[in-house]
Amino acid sequence: GEDVEQSLFLSVREGDSSVINCTYTDSSSTYLYWYKQEPGAGLQLLTYIFSNMDMKQDQRLTVLLNKKDKHLSLRIADTQTGDSAIYFCAERPNDYKLSFGAGTTVTVRA
């Protein structure tokens, strides 16, 4: 996970937007992913973006990709208490192995 970097913590007020940032190192990465981990559970795929895209929107989630800066972000609109979790960014270079960041713990406060 050392090649993918994320900030470790984010606190957001309920109803506001959350933005989680990630930088990756492998310019050959073909897919980039966001996973969500709730307490005591495994990782669940939230969304992914192909490297030839700049943006992907899926309901309250917006993924932005800046390939030049190798920067990926996940925006959650209208953040709810159920969004409290750890969010992992992952990159996939040209083989099948994913490299994960350390995870960003998102805390939603009332």
Add this chain to the structure above:
Amino acid sequence: DAEITQSPRHKITETGRQVTLACHQTWNHNNMFWYRQDLGHGLRLIHYSYGVHDTNKGEVSDGYSVSRSNTEDLPLTLESAASSQTSVYFCASSEGPTLSYGYTFGSGTRLTVV
């Protein structure tokens, strides 16, 4: 429904003992992976397999081994458990070669070595 299951969910073992964690998937995926999750490190790859009889070392493979005798199972063995191997272990699988949907993860095994 297809699934990926890990067992046991929790395990306490003593230093020096051999421990095997099970991973079973019914997705018929060729690719299977073992990760460990530690605070501040995220997920680190231990071993992986791209098919039956294929196994490969990941970035933190020392002290661990795997074998792949069929498509469904990739058991992870700790040869001689050490306290540094206390962690949460996740198994994952994926189809190949498209991989657009990433991995499917199991629910994890929390291992404590005392």
